[in-house]
Amino acid sequence: MEPGLKTHVGGGTATVTISNTGKRNAMTVAMWRELPPLLERLAGDQAVRALVLTGDGGTFCAGADIGSLRDGADGSQGLAVAAEEALADFPRPTVAAVRGYCVGGGAQLAAACDLRFAEEGALFGVTPAKLGVAYPASATRRLVRLVGPSAAKYLLFSGELIDCARALRTGLVDEVVPEGELDKRIGEFGAVLASRSLLTQTAAKELADGTWDVPPEEAAARGAYWAAQARESGETAEGAVAFLERRAPRFGWSEG
Secondary structure, X not given: OOOEEEEEEEOOEEEEEEEOHHHOOOEOHHHHHHHHHHHHHHHOOOOOOEEEEEEOOOOOEOOEOHHHHHHHHHHHHHHHHHHHHHHHOOOOOEEEEEXXXXXXXXXXXXXXXXXXXXXXXXXXXXXXXXXXOOOOHHHHHHHHHHHOHHHHHHHHHHOOOEEHHHHHHHOOOOEEEOOOOHHHHHHHHHHHHHHOOXXXXXXXXXXXXXXXXXXXXXXXXXXXXXXXXXXXXXHHHHHHHHHHOOOOOOOOOOOO
16 A cells, blocks of 8 residues: 555544554655644634544554655655645644654654643653754754653653653653554544533643744733633633533534
8 A cells, every 4th residue: 555644534534644554654755744734724724623544554653754754854844844734724623642652753743733642551752863964953842842841852862762651751742542542532532622611622722832932912912812702702601501401501602
């Protein structure tokens, strides 16, 4: 089977599967190029309430195809950064579902997701020091925000793999599930995301990701904007009434 990205949409969740099983799902140049336009198409589908990124078979992604590094590190790194940023900018919640190896460019992609769920036995590594590659500034910054400066330096300096327990402890992973239960847990969590207010999720994603480096007054203005949107859209009223009536809320806000 040719390497590529497989997509399935169902139950409000789009699942993108990295598939290059002969090379532990290493990302080829073509796959890096394919990801941003694929994400753009999925972002335009209002039926998609959440996105799951995973790997084919028993592993997530072992990084970039080393052949592409040999043929031109700068070009392939630029493509990887563009793919990572497209994933980070996806307008709805994103979850990395990790089995097996999550290394190098695979770790970059997982870090660009909002959340990371891992199956016991998964291994994580950020490995540019093994290849003599300068890790991209945007990826370094995201990793530091996720796990803190010390843990990020450990990963970047050493290139060593860490297990699920350490990944969970440092904040690289949000939840670890027993072997064989990842798909079930991801399905359950996807259903939870689809049942919640998209307005709340969109606002939370923007404010969590986009207010680190702006003046406090600008961050406060964005918060006030989203609070007004919640009131004017009726989402807040629907949430309150549903709570009082002890029923599931029927949220209806959508982007645009």
